[in-house]
Amino acid sequence: MSARLKPSSADDRLNQVFGAPVGDLYTATVLPGASPALSRALELRSFLAMAEEQVARVRDRVHAAMAPDGDTNDLSAEALRWDQQWLQTALEARDGYRTALDQLLRAMPAPGSAPGPRAPRNRPVPPGPVPDRGRPGTHGCRGDPGPPTVKAPA
Template sequence: MSAQLKPSSADDRLHQVFGVPVDDLYTAAVRSDASPALSRALELRSFLALAEAQVARVRDRVHEAMAADRDMDELFAEDLRMDAQWLEAALDARDGYRAALDDLLRTMPPPGQRARAVRTVQPTLATVLPSAARAPKGAGAARGRRL
């Protein structure tokens, strides 16, 4: 299943920010006039959806292994340790993607307004040294190697 089709915990927030459902956002993102912020937001949303699917998958596997009707002889501590490590990695990824998406949504220009490149003018300062302060002729010239 495509990440685009997987639900994510950010879908409602994306709908609020952009004013349209996530499915419509993916359609808008392929247009030539799509904002870079929309493309980045949807990319992060896709990563988040995959990470959340991993969390759910491990959670469900642990719940199944720990079910009351399961045979105790099928329960292995090493399997649970691996699942705990996998769950930790998936939760870290989910938290990272969620934080990155929140940061992007907080700092992006309002929808419909394209970000403009900001031109800054760097002032230049020209200084002319008095003739007495100039370096002597040949100063800084490479010297031949002494033997």
């Protein structure tokens, strides 16, 4: 099953932010003029859906191994250690994708709002001499007196 079809814990939030169900959002990303932010959000959502699926798989496997009606002869400490490592890795991935998606969605402007003012561009410095600010410790110096001087050994 494609990650696009797997549910994720972020689906409701994406629906709220972008105003459409996740399936429609995936369709919108292939249309001309698709939002790069939407594409990034859906990429993160796909990774999140896969990580959440892995968490569920390991959880289900551990639950099945520990079931009250299960055969205790089938229990393996090594298999449970591996499952613990897999679970920890999957949980860390899930949390990372969730955090990245939350940060992306928080950075987006509210729906229907106008884009904010653009940051001023750095203007190139015209060629010419660099203004003399003075040497450290002199009248024209702005700031601290500078680093201490060290005399070279004689």
